[in-house]
Amino acid sequence: MTEVTVFFQHLPENDKFVPRSVLVDLEPNVIDEVKASSFGALFHPNMLINGKEDAANNYARGHYTTGKTIEPQILEAMRKQVEACDNCQGFIFNSAVGGGTGSGLPRFIAAKRVENAYPKIPQVSFSIYPSLQLSTCVVEPYNALMATYNMVEYNNITIILDNEAGYDIAMQHLIKYSANPLQKASYYNINSLVCKAISSVTCGLRFVGQQQSTIADIQTNLVPFPRLHFMTCSLTPVVSERNKEYSRWSEEEMTLRAFEKDYMFVKYHDWDAQEDQMSIYVYTYLICMPVVTHKKKKQYCGISLIYRGNADITAVNAAVQRAKETRVKLVEWCPTGFKISMIDRNLAVLDEDGMLATDRSLTVIGNNTAIVRPLEQRIGRKYDLMYSQRAFVHWYVGEGMEEGEFAEAREDLEMLVKDYMELKADPGTDQYEITDDENVDKSENRNQGNNTTTNTEVINVE
Ligand SMILES: Nc1nc2c(ncn2[C@@H]2O[C@H](COP(=O)(O)OP(=O)(O)OP(=O)(O)O)[C@@H](O)[C@H]2O)c(=O)[nH]1
Numbered sequence: 001m002t003e004v005t006v007f008f009q010h011l012p013e014n015d016k017f018v019p020r021s022v023l024v025d026l027e028p029n030v031i032d033e034v035k036a037s038s039f040g041a042l043f044h045p046n047m048l049i050n051g052k053e054d055a056a057n058n059y060a061r062g063h064y065t066t067g068k069t070i071e072p073q074i075l076e077a078m079r080k081q082v083e084a085c086d087n088c089q090g091f092i093f094n095s096a097v098g099g100g101t102g103s104g105l106p107r108f109i110a111a112k113r114v115e116n117a118y119p120k121i122p123q124v125s126f127s128i129y130p131s132l133q134l135s136t137c138v139v140e141p142y143n144a145l146m147a148t149y150n151m152v153e154y155n156n157i158t159i160i161l162d163n164e165a166g167y168d169i170a171m172q173h174l175i176k177y178s179a180n181p182l183q184k185a186s187y188y189n190i191n192s193l194v195c196k197a198i199s200s201v202t203c204g205l206r207f208v209g210q211q212q213s214t215i216a217d218i219q220t221n222l223v224p225f226p227r228l229h230f231m232t233c234s235l236t237p238v239v240s241e242r243n244k245e246y247s248r249w250s251e252e253e254m255t256l257r258a259f260e261k262d263y264m265f266v267k268y269h270d271w272d273a274q275e276d277q278m279s280i281y282v283y284t285y286l287i288c289m290p291v292v293t294h295k296k297k298k299q300y301c302g303i304s305l306i307y308r309g310n311a312d313i314t315a316v317n318a319a320v321q322r323a324k325e326t327r328v329k330l331v332e333w334c335p336t337g338f339k340i341s342m343i344d345r346n347l348a349v350l351d352e353d354g355m356l357a358t359d360r361s362l363t364v365i366g367n368n369t370a371i372v373r374p375l376e377q378r379i380g381r382k383y384d385l386m387y388s389q390r391a392f393v394h395w396y397v398g399e400g401m402e403e404g405e406f407a408e409a410r411e412d413l414e415m416l417v418k419d420y421m422e423l424k425a426d427p428g429t430d431q432y433e434i435t436d437d438e439n440v441d442k443s444e445n446r447n448q449g450n451n452t453t454t455n456t457e458v459i460n461v462e
């Protein structure tokens, strides 16, 4: 049985199902492509919105100037979608944060949502973070920093899908075994992997299973404090179609591999052999943030495991137990941080994905304290290099953004790093000391509270 009406609205007049989604871009090409594609007829024409020109890779254009030209249309479309729901469970935002539209536009939509209309409806973002291999513009660190600042404030859950990690997963597990192992992974390869992860995160809403999870469940289990909602996601198995000998992955293999960096959609660059050797297990490096603690395993403050297909509950429980013993260290104050969901319906795999359709699959979403390292290294530090010279800043100021916003966003990222580091400190120890100022900030942040609902429909804004 499927809950088709979660993501689709039934139109009784022509007995048609239309997606509860609003597709937006500032320039017409992308939306025109959707209209011309084989899926074009699926969408309600009023839910495909575009402007006349793009944001020219500039967050400030997406947020302050060009983006505003289509604001009324977007808000009207969202209002209609919400009104068409009996019980709106949440908003899902899909965007890439390296460009001007994807970084700037969601921010003012989210701000409007919170200020005005739907403050209690949670917002989940699947955010594509930029990579060097697939970089399309110089100012990606500025755009990604501003988008992250926005997401700390407005999102309830942010699932980071990093193009660099997606590229490596595709190269390592799919392209390497393909007919042409020398080719480079394309956006198609990355997108097909990312779609599978997104599909698994939302499958608890769409299919009935032994143990389902809704957006509210995920939020309750994974987000201990409102600001600390940046998730690392992984998918197993990812096996090439031409590599069939590995086609039957046991529940244990799937589970243990999902905690390896090779299957994560966030690229952790600073895997350090020396520190790994200090660790009990090779996989334990991720928690070894040097300033904070001497502990050897990574530290999670919440993990959600979504098994799909014919996974067996007894084998799953044994596999999770093994992962607890060997791969995962939860923060001290969160001893039971595993949420398990099991859905009978497996992932859909297309021929062109080059991926083997296996009997079962696993998607792990983890709130791992290590997430701040790639954010700091790949966005914070690159931002520092450019901003120290005030390079490209005039393009942003020229579009109505105050220069001070950059500094605020950078400070906020530093606060996020400290907040995450503080999670790792043992209660009652002085392993990580915070100043009085930080104390005030944190108690304020934590008092903002989490809005959870137990409703049913979901709106996609892409
Ligand atoms: N995974 C993935 N990333 C993409 C894809 N297209 C673009 N990107 C990434 O998204 C970022 C740029 O986003 P774009 O979508 O080109 O930019 P935009 O949001 O439309 O913004 P403007 O073009 O400035 O208006 C870069 O980091 C790209 O690497 C895609 O199909 N898949």
Ligand SMILES: [Mg+2]
Pocket (backbone or CB within 6 Å): 025, 027, 054, 055, 099, 101
């Ligand atoms: Mg664009």
